[in-house]
Amino acid sequence: xxxxxxxxxxxxxxxxxxxxxxxxxxxxxxxxxxxxxxxxxxxxxxxxxxxxxxxxxxxxxxxxxxxxxxxxxxxxxxxxxxxxxxxxxxxxxxxxxxxxxxxxxxxxxxxxxxxxxxxxxxxxxxxxxxxxxxxxxxxxxxxxxxxxxxxxxxxxxxxxxxxxxxxxxxxxxxxxxxxxxxxxxxxxxxxxxxxxxxxxxxxxxxxxxxxxxxxxxxxxxxxxxxxxxxxxxxxxxxxxxxxxxxxxxxxxxxxxxxxxxxxxxxxxxxxxxxxxxxxxxxxxxxxxxxxxxxxxxxxxxxxxxxxxxxxxxxxxxxxxxxxxxxxxxxxxxxxxxxxxxxxxxxxxxxxxxxxxxxxxxxxxxxxxxxxxxxxxxxxxxxxxxxxxxxxxxxxxxxxxxxxxxxxxxxxxxxxxxxxxxxxxxxxxxxxxxxxxxxxxxxxxxxxxxxxxxxxxxxxxxxxxxxxxxxxxxxxxxxxxxxxxxxxxxxxxxxxxxxxxxxxxxxxxxxxxxxxxxxxxxxxxxxxxxxxxxxxxxxxxxxxxxxxxxxxxxxxxxxxxxxxxxxxxxxxxxxxxxxxxxxxxxxxxxxxxxxxxxxxxxxxxxxxx
Amino acid sequence: xxxxxxxxxxxxxxxxxxxxxxxxxxxxxxxxxxxxxxxxxxxxxxxxxxxxxxxxxxxxxxxxxxxxxxxxxxxxxxxxxxxxxxxxxxxxxxxxxxxxxxxxxxxxxxxxxxxxxxxxxxxxxxxxxxxxxxxx
Numbered sequence: 001x002x003x004x005x006x007x008x009x010x011x012x013x014x015x016x017x018x019x020x021x022x023x024x025x026x027x028x029x030x031x032x033x034x035x036x037x038x039x040x041x042x043x044x045x046x047x048x049x050x051x052x053x054x055x056x057x058x059x060x061x062x063x064x065x066x067x068x069x070x071x072x073x074x075x076x077x078x079x080x081x082x083x084x085x086x087x088x089x090x091x092x093x094x095x096x097x098x099x100x101x102x103x104x105x106x107x108x109x110x111x112x113x114x115x116x117x118x119x120x121x122x123x124x125x126x127x128x129x130x131x132x133x134x135x136x137x138x139x140x141x142x143x144x145x146x147x148x149x150x151x152x153x154x155x156x157x158x159x160x161x162x163x164x165x166x167x168x169x170x171x172x173x174x175x176x177x178x179x180x181x182x183x184x185x186x187x188x189x190x191x192x193x194x195x196x197x198x199x200x201x202x203x204x205x206x207x208x209x210x211x212x213x214x215x216x217x218x219x220x221x222x223x224x225x226x227x228x229x230x231x232x233x234x235x236x237x238x239x240x241x242x243x244x245x246x247x248x249x250x251x252x253x254x255x256x257x258x259x260x261x262x263x264x265x266x267x268x269x270x271x272x273x274x275x276x277x278x279x280x281x282x283x284x285x286x287x288x289x290x291x292x293x294x295x296x297x298x299x300x301x302x303x304x305x306x307x308x309x310x311x312x313x314x315x316x317x318x319x320x321x322x323x324x325x326x327x328x329x330x331x332x333x334x335x336x337x338x339x340x341x342x343x344x345x346x347x348x349x350x351x352x353x354x355x356x357x358x359x360x361x362x363x364x365x366x367x368x369x370x371x372x373x374x375x376x377x378x379x380x381x382x383x384x385x386x387x388x389x390x391x392x393x394x395x396x397x398x399x400x401x402x403x404x405x406x407x408x409x410x411x412x413x414x415x416x417x418x419x420x421x422x423x424x425x426x427x428x429x430x431x432x433x434x435x436x437x438x439x440x441x442x443x444x445x446x447x448x449x450x451x452x453x454x455x456x457x458x459x460x461x462x463x464x465x466x467x468x469x470x471x472x473x474x475x476x477x478x479x480x481x482x483x484x485x486x487x488x489x490x491x492x493x494x495x496x497x498x499x500x501x502x503x504x505x506x507x508x509x510x511x512x513x514x515x516x517x518x519x520x521x522x523x524x525x526x527x528x529x530x531x532x533x534x535x536x537x538x539x540x541x542x543x544x545x546x547x548x549x550x551x552x553x554x555x556x557x558x559x560x561x562x563x564x565x566x567x568x569x570x571x572x573x574x575x576x577x578x579x580x581x582x583x584x585x586x587x588x589x590x591x592x593x594x595x596x597x598x599x600x601x602x603x604x605x606x607x608x
Numbered sequence: 609x610x611x612x613x614x615x616x617x618x619x620x621x622x623x624x625x626x627x628x629x630x631x632x633x634x635x636x637x638x639x640x641x642x643x644x645x646x647x648x649x650x651x652x653x654x655x656x657x658x659x660x661x662x663x664x665x666x667x668x669x670x671x672x673x674x675x676x677x678x679x680x681x682x683x684x685x686x687x688x689x690x691x692x693x694x695x696x697x698x699x700x701x702x703x704x705x706x707x708x709x710x711x712x713x714x715x716x717x718x719x720x721x722x723x724x725x726x727x728x729x730x731x732x733x734x735x736x737x738x739x740x741x742x743x744x
Contacts, residue, residue, distance in 0.1 A: 071637050072627045099623065106640060128712075145653065157650040158640075206712040208630065208638025215635050219628060219728070226624075230734065283654065284735075286622035291734035293620050297654045308653050 001027050004212030005067030005515030006035070010043075011109045011131060013124060015196050016057070016116030020131045025110050032600065034512060034528050035066030037490035039111065040082040040093045041535040045604065047113070050542045054086035054188075055171055055195040063104065063112040063201075064093070066493040070102025070289065071209055071515045072222045074229050074503075075495035077102050077288035081184040083192045084543075085446060087173040087348065087403050088423035091539045092187035092446040095493060096162075097287035100179045103160040106205025118197040123151065125159075126203040136199040140169060143341040144178040147200055155202050163200035164190040165343025167391040171195060172401040173423075174348035178340060181295070181310035182287070185345045186424060187446055188403075212517020221514055225507065226291050232502040234463070235292055241274040242294040243314035247428075248273050253460065253469075254564045255433030256318065257426070259325045259377050260354035261419045261553075264430040264561035266322045272329050280333070281311060292497055302330040303384075312336040315450075318428040319350025324357055325377030335383040342391035348403050351425030353386055355404040356396075359414040369411070371395035419553050422447035422545070431556045434459050435472045435570050439479045442550050442572040443579060445536040451496050453482035463500050470568050476579035484529030488512070491532065531599045533583070534591050538604055547589045550576060609686040609743040611664035612644070612720065612727050618737035619657035621646060625729035625738060632728050633718065634711055641711035643720040644729050644738075657737075660707045661729075662688065662720035664743060670719065673704035679717065687721040 001008045001024075010023040025039070033042050040062055052058040061083050068076035079101030085092035104112070107128050114124070121136040139147045147163040155161075161179065168175035168190030175190025176183045193199070211218055229235055237245045247269060250256045254265045270276070277298075285295035296311040312333050320335040321327055339346045356375045359365045367374060373386050373396055389397025399407045404418035404425055419426045424447025431438035436455025441448035450456075455478055459469035467478060485505050489496060492511055494503070503511070509520040520528075540549075552572050560567040577587060584595030596602050626642035634641060643662070649655030664686065671679045671688060678695035679688055697715050701708045709718040720727075730738045 070627070072624070072631060099621075102623070102639075106638065149650075149653075152650045157647060206638075206640040208634065208636035208641065208711075208713060210636045211631075215631060219631060223732075226732075226734075283617075284620050285654065286620040286734075288621075288623045289627060290622050291624065293622070293734065295620075 001025060001030065003027065003030050003067070003516040003518060004210050005071060006030060007105055007108050007110045007209070009109060010111040010113055011126065013112060013114045013131070014116045015114060015118040015122065015133070015198060018133055023113060030067070030516070032528070032531060034488065034491040035110070036064050036080050036493040037093050037487055038528060038532045039064045039491070040080055041091070041532045041539070043113065044082055044084070044091045045535055045539050048084050052084060054084045054089065055191060057117045059084050059192055059195070061114040061189065061192055061196070061198070065101045065105050065110055066491050067516045068492040068494060068511050070105045071211065072219070072289060073492070073494065073511045073514060074222070074226050075287065075290045075292065075498055076492060076511070077290060078493040078495060079104065080490065080493060081177055081189050083189055085187040086171070086191045087188040088447050089543055090422055090446045090545065091536055092189070093490070094176070094184040094186050094189055095490060096179055096182040096184040097495065098160070098179045098182040099288045100160045100162055100203065101493070102288045103203045103205050105209055106207050107203050108205065108207050114196065114198060117195065121197045121199045123200040123202060124198060125155065126201070128204070128206055139199050141166060144343045145341055148180065151200055151202055159202040159204045161200060161202050163343070164193045165341060165391070167342045167344035168194040170391060170393045170401070172344050172391060172393070173403045173406055174345040175343055176345050178343055181340065183340065183345070186347065186449065190343050209515070211515050213514050218514055221510070225503070225511065228503065228507070229498065229501045230291055234500045238292050238294040238497055241278050242296070242311060244274040244277050244312070244317060246314050247318065250429065253433060254561055255430045255460070256322060256428060257430045258322045260323060260358040260417065261426070261430070261555060262358065263563050264433055265563035266327065268327065269322070271327045272317055272321055272332065276329055277311060277317070285310070287495070290495065292495070292501065294497065298333065300330055300333055302334045305334070307334065307337055309337045309340065315428050316346035319347040320383060323350050323354045324383070326380050326383070328380040331380035331383060335387060338384060338387045342387065344391060347427065348425045349387060349390060351404045351419060352390070352400040352407055353383070355407060355414065355418050356400060358417045362417070364414045365411070369396065416554055419555070420448060421552060422549055424448050429456050430561065431552055432561055432564065432568050432570050434469050436467065436469070436475045436478050438552060438556065438570045438572050439475050439575050439579060440483065442552050443479065444483065445533070445540055452486055453479050454486070454496060454499060455479060455482055457499055461500065470566065472575055476575050476582045480579065480582040481526065483533055484526050487529035487532040488525045491528070527599070531601065534595065534599055534601060535604065537585070537589070537591060538601070541590060547576065550589060609664050610722065610725070611741055611743050612661050612722070612730060613739045613741040614659035614661065615737045615739065616657045616659070618735045619646065619659070620735055620737070621648065621657060622734065624732045624734065628728045628732045632723065634714070634716070638711065641709055641713070641718055643709065643718045645709060660709070662707050669704040670701040670708050673700040675700060679719070685721070688719045689721070690717045690719065692716055
């Protein structure tokens with residue numbers, strides 16, 4: 001292909017036949033979709049027939065990198081892992097940092113498309129152009145750390161590794177794929193691995209990435225971008241405590257969901273304050289290509305068990321903590337680590353537990369219903385056992401393994417207490433406190449994902465404007481533009497944190513142009529972002545989703561948070577017409593012919 | 609002779625050093641072929657960081673191992689130079705010292721040349737895990 005930054009090919013793996021091939025990355029694909037999430041939108045739409053079982057042989061796993069991955073562009077180490085989600089039934093791509101994505105490109109691949117089902121557990125080993133499937137029978141049943149340790153011992157330490165844990169093997173709807181401490185976390189990709197008997201992936205690359213900009217200019221331009229981040233005052237917050245620094249501020253703003261969103265403020269967060277978390281830090285860690293350095297390793301003990309693991313993040317500490325009425329930091333950190341070992345999303349695990357806790361509180365579930373688990377808000381000791389039962393699908397764990405929405409369906413009650421959109425559980429920014437987030441949760445393709453338009457930056461942090469966080473004026477336009485610009489971050493692929501660190505849309509265009517040699521403008525970035533969001537919409541419409549799915553649980557329009565003196569509620573239905581109009585979708589949320597024509601997608605609509 | 613010093617407790621595994629080094633030397637980003645390479649002790653979860661870069665102590669095992677003078681020590685700059693025209697790709701230098709690397713594409717032997725006194729890896733290290741030290 002004519003552009004730099006890409007390897008120009010995606011590895012195809014058919015687990016059923018054990019055969020391998022290549023899919024070309026064409027100039028047209030790069031121009032229309034850029035990389036990462038864009039590639040996933042187009043390829044998943046083309047490769048997955050409507051109505052397939054997410055855990056059946058027809059589903060596929062797609063690893064995608066972007067043109068900036070592994071190229072010195074700041075934070076661009078990330079890789080996306082996509083599929084039709086067993087949690088949401090929509091298309092879904094989860095991203096993880098670390099060193100896996102760059103290594104895949106050095107091995108000569110822009111991505112991996114995995115199809116079929118293996119008869120026995122296997123590890124996919126990619127050693128530059130040499131690809132094989134190793135028997136993984138001895139790894140099946142092992143946790144994500146054990147699996148990676150054993151693979152490192154047998155393959156050599158220069159391989160980058162990722163694996164599923166027992167949760168993925170047992171098809172937990174929110175199982176993830178772990179690369180060391182990094183998770184392709186949400187949407188249940190791990191269960192799709194489990195359904196295919198794909199236990200792990202190992203990659204090593206000795207090759208290089210050629211660039212579309214002369215070397216001296218490239219190094220100087222990347223240096224400028226790194227300096228912008230290094231000199232941004234927000235960088236210092238991420239540097240020492242990662243995302244956990246947000247927690248007390250969001251709580252003070254009555255914006256931190258508590259006890260399954262019954263309130264939006266925790267009475268006392270002093271025990272889970274980032275200052276407390278920082279006391280356990282032993283060393284600091286960065287992803288590849290990153291000078292933010294938000295990661296760290298902690299050591300702690302609980303109930304006689306000693307742990308050395310990664311520092312917990314904002315969303316995890318919240319979901320396994322305040323969402324469940326818990327503020328005991330070692331118990332929360334242990335639960336987060338257990339989720340990592342078992343290979344499941346901390347956020348949906350916490351949300352499933354919080355759903356059960358409220359159902360229990362409301363008398364919809366008895367202790368007998370939950371097989372003796374005391375699922376009461378604030379019960380720190382239930383986390384460890386409950387998480388293990390979910391991963392093993394033992395007793396009531398089998399109910400919770402379906403996610404909050406699926407659990408409510410399984411027991412036939414408590415659907416209104418499942419705090420999710422399209423099956424994906426709401427994140428740690430209260431919809432009632434940040435109406436932009438509320439609309440983003442309601443409209444994002446794979447459900448309530450806070451990272452598809454982090455409007456908190458504009459509504460609370462003052463980074464991207466100064467919107468009133470309760471007032472809905474202008475929010476449909478804000479959400480739409482941020483969803484589109486975020487699609488580019490996810491396509492390059494860079495880290496979401498760069499939004500808060502001085503990287504503007506113009507600079508994202510630059511981050512695409514430097515490795516590729518393209519001449520993208522900010523307008524082009526928005527157009528590609530629109531195209532990506534629209535194709536993701538077409539996928540979901542083909543699956544039968546409608547305007548009725550672009551909604552929030554009824555609680556947020558009906559009840560104000562008791563701790564909120566302003567008594568705010570949020571009704572996203574009242575914003576939907578304006579949001580759809582911003583998008584060029586009709587009142588049913590269907591992209592109009594004029595929009596499809598403008599985005600060059602008329603053929604895709606015609607194919608329906 | 610000055611040299612690049614690695615401080616293992618400060619390294620946060622960002623790989624910026626090997627990304628920029630390979631780009632500067634080869635015109636493509638290729639950490640496996642960088643003159644500086646970062647690895648980690650795998651025996652422990654988040655084990656100790658390790659760095660492979662010429663330490664400029666110049667026992668010159670690489671030069672001595674070369675059967676055809678493709679590697680020579682340059683007195684004026686104090687670094688080892690590589691001559692691709694003479695190299696037979698025998699691999700003896702790679703066996704002689706763990707700090708020697710090879711570009712799998714061009715077969716070029718990669719040894720730190722200190723970037724003419726202003727090492728890119730030191731410039732780019734965000735944590736001062738790499739420093740520019742004055743030798744005896």
